[in-house]
Amino acid sequence: MSTTQPLHATVADSLRRDIHSELLHGPLPSEAELQKRFGVSRSVVRQALATLEAEGLVQKARGKGSFVLPVNRIRRIVQSLNGLGLQVEETGATVQTEILAWGVVPYEEAPSAWGGEALHLQRLRSGYGYPLALIETWLPPVLAGHLPREVLENASLHELMKTRAHINLLRSLRNVYAVPAADPMAGLLGVSPGAPLLLLSGTTYDEHDEAVEIFSTWHRGDRVMFQLERFNGEVTG
The missing domain is CATH 3.40.1410.10 (Chorismate lyase-like)
Structure with missing residues (x-):
């Protein structure tokens, strides 16, 4: 993955677009699946998910992974x-x-x-x-x-x-x-x-x-x- 911005920001941008276009809803892919999809480390995936959680787009559930939150349109x-x-x-x-x-x-x-x-x-x-x-x-x-x-x-x-x-x-x-x-x-x-x-x-x-x-x-x-x-x-x- 080649980019001029931090890898975690690039991953967060891609997931954010998929959430906004409703390609992603409900449970997100596992951290391992996201690692494989983007070709990045687990720490990068976790940083990206933390960004989306801070924006109110996803929520982490202990033992169950991350979920897309409903958007108030x-x-x-x-x-x-x-x-x-x-x-x-x-x-x-x-x-x-x-x-x-x-x-x-x-x-x-x-x-x-x-x-x-x-x-x-x-x-x-x-x-x-x-x-x-x-x-x-x-x-x-x-x-x-x-x-x-x-x-x-x-x-x-x-x-x-x-x-x-x-x-x-x-x-x-x-x-x-x-x-x-x-x-x-x-x-x-x-x-x-x-x-x-x-x-x-x-x-x-x-x-x-x-x-x-x-x-x-x-x-x-x-x-x-x-x-x-x-x-x-x-x-x-």
């Missing part, structure tokens, strides 16, 4: 105007929001009413003890006075827009993509470079049909799944 209803945080909290879980960037910046794609600038936010959402999504948001620059950095920590942006800026959201146009994780995003989300992400991007409009939010949200593909809700009687193509 969060279901996000794509067409809902409620953000990821509110949807997760509706399940009873607690969401943490870390503000990585905040400030008014030049923004070429800003609607003309914004004057060529935007309030830019970069936020990291976490839940169940691990990162869930990285969010890039651009808002009308006038909202900087209503949404200071300190009020955004562990809060719903849409709720704050409503309560502090009196903005009523009406609709949103959204696009969904499958993309690979690139550095430094992979590091922020706690995944390996190239790991699958679900990208949700779009524009949100208020009751006057004015654009009030442009966003891109990268979700961990192993932790979040998109769900579409359809009601009887809707017209289909």
